[in-house]
Structure formats: structure tokens, C-alpha cells
Amino acid sequence: MSKIRIGIVGYGNLGRGVQLAVKQNPDMELVGVFTRRDPSTIQVNDAAVGVYLVEDIKDFQDKIDVMILCGGSATDLPEQTPQIAQWFHTIDSFDTHALIPEFFNKVDEVAKVSEKVSVISVGWDPGLFSLNRLLGEVVLPQGNTYTFWGDGLSQGHSDALRRIEGIKNAVQYTLPVKDAVERVRSGKLPSLSTREKHTRECFVVLEEGVEQAGIEEQIKTMPNYFADYDTTVHFISEEELETNHSGMPHGGFVIRSGVSGANDQQLMEFSLKLESNPNFTSSVLVAYARAAYRLGLSGQFGAKTVYDIPFGLLSPKTAEQLRAELL
Amino acid sequence: MSKIRIGIVGYGNLGRGVQLAVKQNPDMELVGVFTRRDPSTIQVNDAAVGVYLVEDIKDFQDKIDVMILCGGSATDLPEQTPQIAQWFHTIDSFDTHALIPEFFNKVDEVAKVSEKVSVISVGWDPGLFSLNRLLGEVVLPQGNTYTFWGDGLSQGHSDALRRIEGIKNAVQYTLPVKDAVERVRSGKLPSLSTREKHTRECFVVLEEGVEQAGIEEQIKTMPNYFADYDTTVHFISEEELETNHSGMPHGGFVIRSGVSGANDQQLMEFSLKLESNPNFTSSVLVAYARAAYRLGLSGQFGAKTVYDIPFGLLSPKTAEQLRAELL
Numbered sequence: 001m002s003k004i005r006i007g008i009v010g011y012g013n014l015g016r017g018v019q020l021a022v023k024q025n026p027d028m029e030l031v032g033v034f035t036r037r038d039p040s041t042i043q044v045n046d047a048a049v050g051v052y053l054v055e056d057i058k059d060f061q062d063k064i065d066v067m068i069l070c071g072g073s074a075t076d077l078p079e080q081t082p083q084i085a086q087w088f089h090t091i092d093s094f095d096t097h098a099l100i101p102e103f104f105n106k107v108d109e110v111a112k113v114s115e116k117v118s119v120i121s122v123g124w125d126p127g128l129f130s131l132n133r134l135l136g137e138v139v140l141p142q143g144n145t146y147t148f149w150g151d152g153l154s155q156g157h158s159d160a161l162r163r164i165e166g167i168k169n170a171v172q173y174t175l176p177v178k179d180a181v182e183r184v185r186s187g188k189l190p191s192l193s194t195r196e197k198h199t200r201e202c203f204v205v206l207e208e209g210v211e212q213a214g215i216e217e218q219i220k221t222m223p224n225y226f227a228d229y230d231t232t233v234h235f236i237s238e239e240e241l242e243t244n245h246s247g248m249p250h251g252g253f254v255i256r257s258g259v260s261g262a263n264d265q266q267l268m269e270f271s272l273k274l275e276s277n278p279n280f281t282s283s284v285l286v287a288y289a290r291a292a293y294r295l296g297l298s299g300q301f302g303a304k305t306v307y308d309i310p311f312g313l314l315s316p317k318t319a320e321q322l323r324a325e326l327l
Numbered sequence: 328m329s330k331i332r333i334g335i336v337g338y339g340n341l342g343r344g345v346q347l348a349v350k351q352n353p354d355m356e357l358v359g360v361f362t363r364r365d366p367s368t369i370q371v372n373d374a375a376v377g378v379y380l381v382e383d384i385k386d387f388q389d390k391i392d393v394m395i396l397c398g399g400s401a402t403d404l405p406e407q408t409p410q411i412a413q414w415f416h417t418i419d420s421f422d423t424h425a426l427i428p429e430f431f432n433k434v435d436e437v438a439k440v441s442e443k444v445s446v447i448s449v450g451w452d453p454g455l456f457s458l459n460r461l462l463g464e465v466v467l468p469q470g471n472t473y474t475f476w477g478d479g480l481s482q483g484h485s486d487a488l489r490r491i492e493g494i495k496n497a498v499q500y501t502l503p504v505k506d507a508v509e510r511v512r513s514g515k516l517p518s519l520s521t522r523e524k525h526t527r528e529c530f531v532v533l534e535e536g537v538e539q540a541g542i543e544e545q546i547k548t549m550p551n552y553f554a555d556y557d558t559t560v561h562f563i564s565e566e567e568l569e570t571n572h573s574g575m576p577h578g579g580f581v582i583r584s585g586v587s588g589a590n591d592q593q594l595m596e597f598s599l600k601l602e603s604n605p606n607f608t609s610s611v612l613v614a615y616a617r618a619a620y621r622l623g624l625s626g627q628f629g630a631k632t633v634y635d636i637p638f639g640l641l642s643p644k645t646a647e648q649l650r651a652e653l654l
Contacts, residue, residue, distance in 0.1 A: 020588020024468045085388075103650050115487040121654055128462070130654045131638055135455070137653075138641040140606070140616040141351045183601075251594075260610050261347020264603035267578075268455075271598075276591035280466070283587050307639035307649050311458055312632075314465040322634050324428050326464075327448055327457045 003029040003295045006286075007064040009080060011035050011042055012057045014093070014246070015070035015284025018043065027287060027316045030062050054080075058087045061281075065089060065296075066289040078103065085111045085118045085303075089292040093123040100126070108303035117222050117292040117302045124272055125282040129254050131306050132270040140266055143258015144189045148176035148197060152250030152277065157191070160225045161202055164218055166210035171316050172247045176214070176252065182228025182257050187265045200231045203245050225250060250277035287314045297314060330356040331620045333613075333633070334391040335466035336381060336407060337490045338362055338369055340575070341420070343456065344398035344609025352613060354643045356393050358486050381407075385414045392416060392623075393616040399610075412437045412630075414446045416619040418612050420450040426442050427453070435630035444566065444619040446631045450608040451599055456581050461540060461598040463583025467593055470585015471516045475524060479577030488529055491545055493537035495563060498572045500528045503579065511582050514592045527558045532565050545568070576602035614641045 006022050008015045011033050022030045032044050035042055052060075054156040067084050069092040071077050077094045085107055094103055100121055111118040129147060132179045136145050154174050161170035180197050183190045190196075202219060206212065216233045217225055217315065253271035260266050274280045288306070290311035294302070295304065312319055317326075333349050335342045338360050351359045359377045362369055366378040379387075384394070395417040396410050398404050404421045412434055423431055426449055427484045440444040441633050448454065456474060463472050481501045488497035507524050517523075533539065543560045546553055580598035587593050598649060601607045615633070618640035622631065639646055644653075 017588060023432065099652070100654055110505070126654045128466075132597075133653045134638050134649065136641055137456075138617075138638075138643075139610050143399055175334065232621060260603060260606035261344060261351060262603065262606055264601070266602060266607050267598075267600040267609075269596075269598045269600075271461075271594075272598045273594040274591070274597075275593060276587060276589065279587035279589055279591050280593050281591075283466050290465075303651060305639075305654055307642075307646065307654070308637050310635050310637050311461050311465075312634035314460055316465075319634065321491050322461065323431055323632055326460045327427055327453045327632055327634070 004202045004290060005029060005031045005063060005065045007032050007034060007057075007060065007067045007287060008070055009034045009057070009067055009084065010049075010070035010076065011044070012070060013278035014282055014285075017276070018070060018278060018285060019046070019049070020069050021188075021283045021286040022311065024283070025290075025316070028286070028290070032060060034067075053279055057084060061087050065111050065293050066091060067091075068285050068289055070285075071076050079120060081120065082110045083104050085116050086114045087116070089116050089289075090118045091122055091289050091292055092120055093116075093127070093281060093285060094121045095123065095126055097126070100262065104303050104305070112302045115299075115301045117295045117301055119292050119302060119306075119309065121305055122288045123284050124251070124274075127268070127281075127284055128272070129252070132254040132256075132268075134307060136254065136258075136268050140256055140258030140260065143256055145267075146192070146197075146255045146257070146266055147252065148181055148255070149252035150174040150176050150198065150250070152274070153245075153248050154200075154253065157200065160203060160222065161219065162171060166215055167204055168207045168239055169205040171203050171241065175199045181253075181255075183296040184257055185267065185269070187257055187267060189257055192228050194228045196229060198229060200226055200229045202231065202233045203236050203241060204233060205241050206235060216275055247275065248277045249279075250274050290314060290316065329356055332356060332358045332390060332392045332617060334359045334361060334384075334387065334394045335397055336361045336384070336394055337403065338371070338378075339397060340605035341609055341612075344606040344622060345395050345397060345612060346373070346376070346604070347606060348610045348613040349611070352617070352643070355405065356611065357457060357616070359387060361394075371400060388414050391497070392620050393418060395419075395612050395616055397482065397612075407448065409433050409437045412443050413441045414443070416443050416616075416623050417445045418449055418616050418619055419445075420608060421449055422450065422453055424453070430603060431630050439629045442626075442628045444622045444628055444631060445620050446615050446633075448632055449612050449615045451601075451611060452579070452635055454608075454611055455599070456558070456579070459581040459583075459595075461485045461634060463581065463585075463595050466584055466595065467585030467587065469546035470583055470593075473511045473519070473524075473582045473584070474579065475582075476579035477501040477503050477525065477577070479571075479579065479601070480575050481527075484552055487549065488499070488531060488546065491542065492536050493542055495534045496529050496532040496568055500530075502526045502528060502636065508580075508582075511584055512594065512596070514584055516593060518585055521555045522557060525555045525556060527553055529558065529560045530563050530568060531560060532568050533562060545605055550595060574602065575604045577601050577607075617641060617643065625630065
């Protein structure tokens with residue numbers, strides 16, 4: 001059987017993760033990496049994989065089946081997904097929640113015309129967590145859903161720290177509040193404020209001669225990012241940051257706590273504990289690339305989300321095998 | 328909008344659970360309960376719900392959309408599902424793993440001819456746990472999947488105890504071995520024997536004058552049921568059994584432990600902690616009844632499993648709502 005031919009658009013953490021994930025799936029092959037940078041500056045360490053300019057992407061229509069878009073949600077994906085869906089099935093991890101409906105409609109319009117499948121907002125949140133939020137409320141319509149994130153490195157919040165004048169480098173971890181998690185798991189249905197659910201922990205390297213106190217105050221009062229949370233700031237050396245904080249762990253859990261018909265307490269929980277956030281997200285993208293390819297074969301074109309895709313399409317196994325081996 | 332009209336076949340624990348679960352879903356209504364017993368002996372405590380003989384079921388083709396089959400896998404469902412799929416969409420919880428492929432094919436043949444949808448093997452295992460076993464291996468192709476059950480009451484094992492001469496009444500709990508669970512969660516990939524994964528705990532009420540020692544020996548050496556496990560037997564009074572062991576709790580977890588592309592340790596876990604096993608299973612059946620009804624409207628007839636059904640069809644919300652509110 002011929003392999004599903006994959007292309008990657010954008011070669012950052014996520015793109016490199018997709019390259020690695022494709023290698024774990026024998027029914028797929030990576031054909032090319034597309035970039036806005038000078039292709040000659042990009043090392044993919046695989047002679048079988050070409051590196052090309054993203055502006056040449058449409059010349060690959062007979063060489064690649066699914067393009068996995070690894071750019072950011074702020075500026076890359078809003079432009080790239082609708083464009084590339086003209087020529088290829090696409091998978092992306094668009095995660096600007098408020099703009100998802102508008103993004104979906106725009107992509108759907110393009111993909112229906114081009115007869116392609118575009119699965120948007122894939123990953124673990126949005127993605128696997130979204131699936132579990134839905135499952136919780138359909139199985140236990142009377143109850144509450146709680147999403148907790150962490151322990152994990154937040155890229156956006158780390159960036160916000162680095163933009164502060166006087167900060168040389170920094171990382172930020174999001175931590176679920178243990179007591180809140182325990183209250184939820186024990187079947188209570190607490191109303192939890194932002195501050196009660198998560199704390200934020202910052203590890204900061206200062207430029208030489210900068211005062212700690214002023215920076216700490218600036219961080220803790222930063223609106224949207226830190227002001228609504230209990231935030232701890234640690235000042236550390238550049239070496240310590242390198243040694244102890246260069247990984248990208250993350251995770252979290254979706255808990256549905258509710259009652260079934262005779263007021264029976266029922267608890268559903270889905271959790272992730274990830275050593276590498278980008279490499280896990282990439283693995284999810286790759287599984288959904290398989291589903292997109294198959295939906296394409298069966299003519300179900302247009303934009304899709306994880307809610308539209310039966311799990312069976314994610315697996316290289318046949319439906320018969322799945323029923324016999326996994327059900 | 329008119330409601331989805333539900334029928335229940337078999338009015339035991341599961342059937343009563345379905346009745347309660349339908350009440351939690353405003354887009355559905357329970358129309359009738361079908362039984363092999365004398366209908367006049369069955370109290371459903373709801374004037375709007377009729378009780379009928381199962382042999383009259385086909386007279387209800389214009390009154391009921393989906394029949395939820397609440398019989399057992401040993402003798403009821405192998406006969407009832409193929410028969411009732413001639414006239415109605417059906418949902419069942421067929422759980423004899425080894426016979427699922429054959430059962431699926433038989434039901435599929437009937438449902439394709441009758442233009443109905445039959446979702447087989449729905450519940451939490453098979454069902455939600457099956458979904459998570461699949462998800463684990465597609466996202467982390469390199470890794471191991473572990474399913475643990477409990478703490479929970481096992482109906483089959485409790486029945487086996489009650490069949491022993493000299494035992495008046497008994498219940499059996501299945502308990503995951505904590506140390507094994509911790510080893511799995513810590514990212515080790517242990518090979519676990521049956522004995523290493525679960526223990527069994529029996530609470531037994533003896534007939535008057537029966538010797539404990541002989542019974543304990545008989546239980547612990549019973550093939551298939553107890554011989555392969557570390558089994559504990561407690562002898563208690565009828566009153567204690569009534570007071571402390573009349574519930575039907577259950578639960579368990581599916582853990583996928585694996586590595587993504589750069590050898591990063593990743594852990595996925597889905598867990599359930601249920602005060603009432605039958606009422607939770609019923610709630611899952613009812614959610615899939617909604618999906619069956621919708622698949623029927625879109626002409627996708629035949630037998631289905633949880634692997635064939637997109638989560639979006641489980642929810643009363645529209646696809647637009649799901650994208651805006653839950654993704």
C-alpha cells in the first residue's frame with residue numbers, strides 16, 4: 001500500500017515534532033518542509049526530505065497529500081490555512097478560541113470548493129481535551145466540567161516575561177492548585193475563580209544591575225497575564241535556567257463531576273502528563289492527518305474539527321481489526 | 328423540535344438506569360418498556376410509559392425511534408439485537424469480547440437491509456475505555472496500554488460465589504493493585520501478569536452450620552474466576568452485607584504510557600470513579616441513542632461501534648455551538 005505523503009509548513013518546535021512523529025507511523029512518509037526562511041539555512045537531517053519555499057507549495061499538489069501547518073495562531077494560520085486548503089488537505093492547531101467559529105467558516109468555504117479536508121484546532125487543547133469536555137457533558141448532563149492545565153511551561157507567559165525591560169531570560173510554569181483539584185475529584189462541585197484554580201511560577205534571569213523588587217512588582221501586577229493569579233517569582237542565574245528549565249513539559253486534566261439518574265456520584269477524568277508539549281501535540285496532528293486523508297478518499301470535504309471525526313479513522317488498523325483487538 | 332422516542336427492552340438494573348438517564352436529556356422521551364415477563368407485574372412509576380410484551384415490539388415501529396437493549400450478553404443480546412434491528416435503531420452493551428466480530432457481522436447484515444442503525448457494545452468497557460485504548464495507540468504508537476478495573480463490584484464473580492453450595496449470599500470486588508498502577512503512571516513499562524494487576528476481595532454470608540475453611544479453599548482455587556488472583560475472603564453476616572455492600576460501585580482507568588519522537592515520556596490516562604455502574608452505563612447508552620438516531624437521518628445504516636461515531640453526534644448541541652462553546 002502506498003504511504004500517506006505528508007508536508008510540513010513551518011519548521012519550529014512543532015514542525016520538528018511532526019517530522020519525528022511521522023517516523024513513528026509506518027504508513028506515512030514526510031516529503032517536504034516548507035518555510036518562509038531561506039531553505040538553504042534549514043537542516044532537516046534527512047536526505048529524503050526536501051526543504052522548499054512556502055510560496056512554491058502549490059507545485060507539490062501531485063507529490064503531497066496532507067500539509068500539517070505548524071505556524072502560530074496569531075498571524076500564520078489565519079492566513080495559511082485558507083490559502084493552503086486550496087491545494088491540499090490540511091491539519092492545524094489553531095487555538096485562538098474566540099476566533100474559531102469565524103476561522104472554521106472561512107476554511108470550510110475554501111476546502112469545499114477545492115474538494116479538500118481541513119481539520120482545524122487539533123492538538124490536546126483544543127483537541128483531546130475538547131473531546132473529553134464534550135464526552136463529559138453528554139454522558140453526565142447534570143454536572144460540572146473542570147479543565148486544569150499544568151504542571152507546565154506556558155510559552156505565551158514566558159514571552160510576556162521576556163518582554164519586560166531588565167529581564168534577560170525567563171520561563172513561566174502554570175500549576176493547578178492541588179486543593180482545588182482534590183475538591184473537584186472528591187465529587188464536590190466547587191465554583192472556582194481563576195485565582196483558585198491555577199498558580200503561576202516564574203523563573204527570571206535579570207540583566208546585570210537590575211533591581212529584583214521593581215521587576216517582581218511589575219510581573220505580579222501585569223494585567224491579563226499575572227494580576228489575576230497568585231504568582232511566585234524566583235530570580236536565578238542564566239546557568240540554572242539552562243540546566244533546569246530548558247524542557248517543555250506540560251499536561252493537565254479535564255474532570256467531569258456529575259450525578260446520574262438516581263443521584264449517583266460519577267466522576268470522569270482525562271489527564272495528560274507530558275515531558276514534551278510540542279512533541280505530543282505533533283503526534284496528535286499526525287494521527288489526524290491520517291483521518292483527513294481518509295475523509296478525503298471518501299469525499300467528505302470541507303473544514304472539520306475533532307468533533308466531526310470518528311476515532312476509527314485515526315488508526316492505521318482496519319475497522320475489523322479494531323473491533324477484534326481493541327473494543 | 329420533536330423528541331427522540333426511546334424504548335427499553337429488559338427492565339433490570341440497566342433498563343431502570345436508562346429510564347432515569349432519558350429524564351436527564353430533554354430532547355428525548357421514553358415511550359415504552361418491553362419485557363418477557365407479565366407486563367402487569369412491572370412498575371415503571373411513570374404514567375406516560377407503557378409496559379408491553381417484547382413479542383409485540385414490532386407494532387411500535389411508528390411510535391419509537393431507538394430501542395435500547397438492556398439484556399445480558401450471554402443469551403439475550405445475541406438473539407434480540409439481530410431481531411429488533413429489523414424494525415428499530417438499536418443500542419446494546421454486548422460485552423463478550425471474543426464474539427464481537429461475529430455479532431457485528433450478523434447485526435450489520437440485518438440493519439443494512441432494514442435501513443436501521445445498530446450501535447453495538449456501548450458502555451464504558453467496551454465503550455469509553457475502548458475509545459481511549461485506540462486514542463492511546465494512535466497518538467503514541469510507541470508505548471504500552473494498560474487497562475485496570477476497580478475498585479468495583481463484579482457481577483459475574485459475585486454470581487460465581489453465590490453458586491457455591493453453602494454460600495447464602497456474597498459480593499466480590501475487583502481491586503487494581505496500587506503498586507502496579509504507580510509503576511505504570513511513573514512511566515515504567517512493566518509487563519504485568521493477571522495476578523500483578525488486580526486482586527479480588529469476597530464478602531461471603533454462609534448458610535447456617537457451614538464451615539468457613541472449606542468454602543474459602545473452594546473459592547480461592549476456582550479456575551477462571553479466582554485461581555489466577557490473590558483473593559481475600561471475609562465471612563460476614565447477612566445484615567452487614569445488606570448495610571455495607573448493596574451498592575454497585577465500579578470504575579477503573581486506561582493508561583497509555585509511551586514516548587514521542589525524541590524519546591520524550593508521555594502519559595495519557597482516562598479514569599472513571601462510579602458510584603453506580605449500571606446507571607453510568609445507561610447514561611452512555613442514552614448518549615449513543617442520540618447518535619444512532621442522527622446517523623439514521625443521514626442514511627448511514629448498518630452496525631456501528633463507538634469507533635465509527637464522531638463525538639459531535641452524541642451532543643444535543645449543534646456543530647456551531649460545539650465549536651463556539653466547547654472546542
